[in-house]
Every structure is written in C-alpha cells, then in structure tokens.
Ligand SMILES: Nc1ncnc2c1ncn2[C@@H]1O[C@H](COP(=O)(O)OP(=O)(O)OP(=O)(O)O)[C@@H](O)[C@H]1O
C-alpha cells in the first residue's frame with residue numbers, strides 16, 4: 001500500500017500541499033464515476049471532458065486526494081499539483097502497481113491492420129503449448145479465459161497497469177497486447193517494459209487524429225524505441241517486422257534490439273513459400289533460417305498468411321516448438337468478425353469482416369475475387385467523426401473489386417449518415433451501386449440479390465454489437481442481421 005506522501009515523493013512533487021494528513025491511497029482513478037473510497041482522483045484534460053470539472057463527484061464517491069494540473073478552488077483535501085497530469089499518470093500507474101510489466105512477458109503488436117487477428121492466433125498457439133495467456137485488444141481484455149470489457153483498443157494507464165498487476169499475480173506467462181497509434185501518441189503505454197514488438201503493416205487510417213502519414217508512422221515507431229537499450233537474459237528482446245511492408249526500414253532502425261523479419265516477397269527470417277489459397281483454407285511452406293515445415297489452416301486470404309507469419313515468429317522466439325505452432329494453426333477457426341462466414345446451408349456465401357480501411361477492404365475483396373465463382377456483393381459504410389479522407393477510397397474499392405456495392409451506414413456517430421454516404425459516392429466511377437442508409441435494409445437487400453455461388457461481403461463492423469447514429473447507441477450485430485435475412489429469404493423461397 002502506498003501513502004500520499006510516497007506518491008508525492010516518487011513524482012518529485014516539491015510544491016507539496018501542507019499535508020496534515022497522509023492517507024493511504026487505495027486506488028488511482030481518472031473517471032470520477034468510478035472513484036471508490038480511499039482513491040486518488042487524477043484530473044485529466046481530455047478531448048471532450050475535463051476531469052477538473054468533476055472533482056465534486058470524485059470527492060462524493062470517496063476520493064481522499066486529488067492530482068491536478070490546473071488551480072483548484074477546493075481546499076478541503078490534499079491536492080498534488082503537477083505540470084502535466086496525463087504524463088504523471090503513466091509514471092504513477094507504473095509505480096502504484098509496482099512496475100508489473102518488469103515481471104511479465106509482454107508482446108506489443110502495432111500496425112494498421114491485423115493486430116487483433118495476430119493476438120488471437122498467438123493466444124491459440126500459446127494455449128496449445130500449455131501456457132497461461134492474457135490478451136488486450138479491440139474485442140476485449142482476457143486474462144486466462146476470463147473476459148473483461150474495455151472501451152479502447154489500448155486502455156488508459158491506470159486500468160492498464162492494474163490489469164498487468166492482476167496478470168502477474170495470476171502467473172500469466174505471455175500477454176499479447178494491441179498497441180494502437182493513438183495509445184502510443186497519448187503515452188498510454190509509457191513505462192511498459194515490452195519484450196517483443198511486432199509491426200504488421202502501415203496504410204492509411206486515423207488521419208483525423210495523426211494529421212499526416214508521417215505523424216502516424218512516427219507514433220507507431222515509438223513502440224520500437226520503447227524496447228529499450230538493455231540486453232536481457234531472462235526475456236531477450238525482439239523486434240518482429242513485416243519485411244514486405246514499404247516502411248520496414250523505419251522500424252528496423254528504431255530499435256537497438258534484435259530484429260527478425262517475416263515476409264512472402266522479400267528474403268526474411270520467417271518466410272511463407274508455395275502458398276495455396278482456397279475458399280476453404282490456406283496452405284504454405286514455412287521456411288525459417290534452419291527449418292522448414294508445412295502449415296495448413298482454415299484461415300483464408302493472403303493477409304492471414306502475414307498474420308500467421310507474425311504469430312509464428314513471435315511464438316518461435318518465445319520458445320514454442322514449430323511442431324506445436326503447426327498443430328495450433330491447423331486447429332484455428334479464426335477470429336470473430338474477421339472473415340467469418342455465416343453458417344447455414346444456403347447456396348451462396350455471406351462473409352462478415354471488420355475491414356474498415358481502404359487497404360484492408362482491398363485485401364479482403366481481392367481474396368474473395370481470387371476464388372469467387374459467382375458475383376460479389378459488398379455492403380459497406382464509413383464511420384462518422386473519423387478520418388474523412390478514406391470515405392471515397394473505401395467506396396472505390398467496391399467499384400474496383402465487387403460486382404455490386406450497397407453504400408450504407410457504419411457508425412455515423414454525430415454526423416448526418418447521408419452526408420457521409422455522399423462523400424463515399426465521390427469515389428464511385430461506375431453506377432454499379434445503390435445507396436441504402438439503413439444498414440439492416442442494406443444487408444437484407446444484398447442477401448436478396450445473392451444467387452447460387454455469389455458472395456456477399458458485409459464489411460466494417462465485424463464483431464461489433466452496436467451502431468451509433470446521431471449520438472445514440474443502438475444494438476446491431478451484422479452476423480445476426482445477416483442470419484435472419486438468410487432465414488427470411490429461404491422462407492419466402494419455400
Ligand atoms: N495483415 C493484414 N493486412 C491487411 N489487412 C488485414 C490484415 N489482417 C486483417 N486484415 C483486414 O483488416 C481487418 C481488421 O483486422 P484486425 O481486427 O485483425 O486488425 P486491427 O489491426 O486489430 O484493427 P483495429 O485497428 O481496428 O483494431 C480484418 O477484418 C481484415 O479485413
């Protein structure tokens with residue numbers, strides 16, 4: 001247990017308030033609604049809300065001290081002033097939970113696409129190898145099979161460090177974590193002792209937040225700088241990098257640790273050769289510097305070969321034998337909402353996929369094109385309050401790869417759904433599309449269009465269970481909606 005004085009001392013707070021009390025600090029919290037008796041409340045000036053405005057609520061909930069960066073008017077409890085609460089928070093969270101990542105084998109995965117997929121593949125491989133795992137990412141946080149909901153792909157430091165502490169206490173062997181560029185930029189993973197950093201790929205996304213591709217690249221490189229300079233015997237550090245990505249050398253140069261590469265087109269430490277892609281699975285020869293082994297899986301698409309290579313290299317340097325890796329991949333059924341086929345005995349295919357960037361959509365569509373016997377119908381939207389420049393590019397992918405596209409809504413958030421679609425339409429050069437703003441109707445329509453051997457791709461929402469329209473959240477599940485549409489169609493055909 002740490003006291004307020006311990007914390008002040010650790011953070012070099014010299015302007016210590018006249019503390020006549022030195023309470024034990026039971027927890028640290030940045031959300032006033034979640035404050036519990038005995039907590040230290042930290043005021044963060046966020047994008048939409050300012051924690052300094054919620055001190056009364058924090059105190060009502062039992063906060064015994066406050067950390068702030070702006071002058072406060074309440075003087076009835078100790079206040080620690082720092083220059084930058086957001087920066088102090090990462091130091092404090094690491095210290096408060098006794099630097100848990102020093103005792104955790106932590107794997108950070110960054111890149112525009114494939115992070116979630118790679119963490120899940122690793123989870124399957126490590127589990128097959130009888131290891132205890134934890135996972136943090138877009139879908140959930142999981143510690144040894146127990147799930148916890150999270151609000152951001154990479155959570156804020158106090159939640160993150162508390163979670164790492166729980167993992168260390170439960171003797172987790174490996175933790176796989178998606179590290180978003182937002183999180184790197186905002187310093188959410190500051191102080192985390194990563195043992196392996198993985199780079200999947202870089203293409204356009206999040207330009208609302210990072211402004212330029214250079215900024216986006218720099219944010220992602222921070223994970224590799226963060227591998228540190230220390231050469232460690234117990235957990236040797238590795239950077240694992242996609243050799244086929246055009247930005248490969250930036251990541252290679254960002255670290256002083258050992259670099260291992262994977263790829264298909266360029267010479268690399270882990271290579272996939274003789275790749276056979278079909279509608280029911282993938283097969284390739286894995287070639288390392290010393291070994292060669294056949295990999296067979298039900299995962300579909302060339303992009304999944306990259307995800308498998310990233311997972312294979314990571315597992316391999318984490319001492320999992322190739323035979324276990326091979327076996328685990330042969331049993332993998334893929335990840336929820338990532339190229340997930342809707343089950344049933346209909347004579348066309350419906351695939352749910354989380355692709356929500358031009359690049360990932362192109363990958364998924366070209367994969368489908370490579371084995372499609374009939375027509376391809378695409379249902380796609382583009383999110384509101386996010387990168388606008390990708391809207392026409394997303395639609396253009398439909399134009400290029402699909403036979404027919406239905407432009408619809410995908411979390412318009414606070415924006416006018418039709419205005420978003422109008423921006424998407426600018427990317428359409430043909431008239432092989434229609435606009436249906438209601439996502440359910442759009443899915444119904446695509447499924448009604450589908451004839452024998454056709455493929456319907458419902459893109460953008462994957463595992464998500466909600467749709468945000470005009471700021472309101474509605475339940476929405478692509479898989480469920482598609483399943484019902486298929487049943488309705490079959491019923492009317494009877
Ligand atoms: N290696 C890859 N390269 C390109 N596209 C990919 C790759 N892996 C997956 N995809 C596509 O991107 C979509 C999202 O994959 P995934 O959820 O694994 O990415 P992510 O990096 O976690 O994304 P996010 O930043 O939204 O969390 C998939 O549904 C698929 O369409």
Ligand SMILES: [Mg+2]
Pocket residue numbers: 115116117137138139153178
């Ligand atoms: Mg993800």
